Amino acid sequence: xxxxxxxxxxxxxxxxxxxxxxxxxxxxxxxxxxxxxxxxxxxxxxxxxxxxxxxxxxxxxxxxxxxxxxxxxxxxxxxxxxxxxxxxxxxxxxxxxxxxxxxxxxxxxxxxxxxxxxxxxxxxxxxxxxxxxxxxxxxxxxxxxxxxxxxxxxxxxxxxxxxxxxxxxxxxxxxxxxxxxxxxxxxxxxxxxxxxxxxxxxxxxxxxxxxxxxxxxxxxxxxxxxxxxxxxxxxxxxxxxxxxxxxxxxxxx
Amino acid sequence: xxxxxxxxxxxxxxxxxxxxxxxxxxxxxxxxxxxxxxxxxxxxxxxxxxxxxxxxxxxxxxxxxxxxxxxxxxxxxxxxxxxxxxxxxxxxxxxxxxxxxxxxxxxxxxxxxxxxxxxxxxxxxxxxxxxxxxxxxxxxxxxxxxxxxxxxxxxxxxxxxxxxxxxxxxxxxxxxxxxxxxxxxxxxxxxxxxxxxxxxxxxxxxxxxxxxxxxxxxxxxx
Numbered sequence: 001x002x003x004x005x006x007x008x009x010x011x012x013x014x015x016x017x018x019x020x021x022x023x024x025x026x027x028x029x030x031x032x033x034x035x036x037x038x039x040x041x042x043x044x045x046x047x048x049x050x051x052x053x054x055x056x057x058x059x060x061x062x063x064x065x066x067x068x069x070x071x072x073x074x075x076x077x078x079x080x081x082x083x084x085x086x087x088x089x090x091x092x093x094x095x096x097x098x099x100x101x102x103x104x105x106x107x108x109x110x111x112x113x114x115x116x117x118x119x120x121x122x123x124x125x126x127x128x129x130x131x132x133x134x135x136x137x138x139x140x141x142x143x144x145x146x147x148x149x150x151x152x153x154x155x156x157x158x159x160x161x162x163x164x165x166x167x168x169x170x171x172x173x174x175x176x177x178x179x180x181x182x183x184x185x186x187x188x189x190x191x192x193x194x195x196x197x198x199x200x201x202x203x204x205x206x207x208x209x210x211x212x213x214x215x216x217x218x219x220x221x222x223x224x225x226x227x228x229x230x231x232x233x234x235x236x237x238x239x240x241x242x243x244x245x246x247x248x249x250x251x252x253x
Numbered sequence: 254x255x256x257x258x259x260x261x262x263x264x265x266x267x268x269x270x271x272x273x274x275x276x277x278x279x280x281x282x283x284x285x286x287x288x289x290x291x292x293x294x295x296x297x298x299x300x301x302x303x304x305x306x307x308x309x310x311x312x313x314x315x316x317x318x319x320x321x322x323x324x325x326x327x328x329x330x331x332x333x334x335x336x337x338x339x340x341x342x343x344x345x346x347x348x349x350x351x352x353x354x355x356x357x358x359x360x361x362x363x364x365x366x367x368x369x370x371x372x373x374x375x376x377x378x379x380x381x382x383x384x385x386x387x388x389x390x391x392x393x394x395x396x397x398x399x400x401x402x403x404x405x406x407x408x409x410x411x412x413x414x415x416x417x418x419x420x421x422x423x424x425x426x427x428x429x430x431x432x433x434x435x436x437x438x439x440x441x442x443x444x445x446x447x448x449x450x451x452x453x454x455x456x457x458x459x460x461x462x463x464x465x466x467x468x469x470x471x472x473x474x475x
Contacts, residue, residue, distance in 0.1 A: 048380055049380075050376050050379070050380065074302075078379070078385075083382055086379075086380060086382065087380070087381070087382035089380070090380070091380050093373055093376075093377070095373060097371075097373040097374065097376070097377040099374065099377070099391075099392055099396075100396065101395045101396055110381070110383075110391055110392075111381035111382055111383065114382075114383055114384075114387045114391065115381060115382035115383060115387075116382075159381070160381075163381065163382060
């Protein structure tokens with residue numbers, strides 16, 4: 001479903017991604033873990049085309065999405081083809097990024113109406129259905145700043161789902177939440193995973209990684225150090241760097 | 254020595270002053286509208302990625318912000334006809350000069366308002382598949398306007414007062430009429446005081462309203 005090849009990305013002199021490759025099968029849940037600054041978020045942003053790699057390729061659902069050979073500069077060109085492939089992916093950010101001037105329902109309806117030309121009434125019905133799915137059917141007419149962090153994040157998930165994506169990317173979506181609100185977001189994500197959604201999740205929630213992931217990818221210093229099923233990564237990682245990271249985050253609990 | 258005010262002159266001066274005020278208001282409104290439309294293109298040009306577009310637009314902005322409005326008025330009025338070989342009616346030429354002037358200021362206000370919107374808003378719109386125009390229209394501008402409107406309003410009030418400059422070019426605005434009547438009646442103290450009050454009575458409520466609006470926009474997000 002996703003095939004990323006040899007992605008290289010630098011910010012100034014800092015190499016953020018060094019030859020990172022990633023494969024995600026349809027319906028698979030891949031959880032990316034690693035210390036801050038290891039390139040996890042940049043990898044996600046490259047997969048969905050928010051960040052332009054210096055070189056490398058990204059294929060989405062068998063179609064070439066991004067190809068750069070090191071000579072290209074500047075942001076990616078948003079051609080019609082690029083946008084068509086981009087919107088087969090949904091993404092949720094740490095800081096929610098809801099549109100503050102629109103109601104919850106309008107936040108969800110905007111893209112179906114403007115991007116897919118879905119009629120107003122149908123878009124509204126779709127928004128109501130998605131709000132029910134994330135347990136917020138009573139918040140349709142609220143503005144985002146009236147919601148708790150966990151509610152905002154569930155609206156953000158509903159908004160991303162409104163374009164019926166084949167892939168969902170989650171970038172540290174629980175990191176800005178109060179601890180007691182984390183579970184409500186994770187349970188929505190778990191529900192999506194069991195519906196068969198293809199997901200790439202960057203998170204520090206090791207419990208989620210352990211229980212929900214089909215594959216765990218450990219990144220450090222801009223490279224994929226190790227990947228494997230959660231039982232292997234958490235139970236008997238090959239690489240010392242992986243083991244020491246897992247040890248640190250688990251003893252912390 | 255004390256000056257003897259002769260306020261009785263005022264009623265006789267009012268018709269001329271009000272006629273001048275009409276032109277002042279006409280010029281102000283036309284320049285605000287034209288200036289704002291032009292400013293949208295100025296802001297877009299300033300934010301354009303290509304240096305072939307953003308550099309000349311930046312130069313235009315800096316030129317009009319860095320030279321006195323009076324010089325711009327006089328230049329467009331006297332020099333432009335010679336350079337281009339076209340004669341503009343005097344009101345048209347001051348409208349042109351003032352429009353170019355305020356569009357530079359409005360344009361910068363619009364650019365600043367757009368750039369104040371957090372980047373994740375734009376990125377969210379992008380990955381939701383919105384076109385550039387839809388992103389601007391439904392996501393960026395509605396939020397940017399909360400920042401832009403108070404700035405544009407206060408600059409428009411300045412413009413209203415700055416239109417007095419056109420009196421130096423013989424355009425019969427409020428200030429020009431005041432000077433004419435003052436000379437005719439030998440009563441400059443009374444007439445210019447009344448003219449100042451007319452400007453103030455119109456500008457001050459707008460200033461207060463702008464400040465209230467600014468507070469409201471700052472407090473409420475919707």
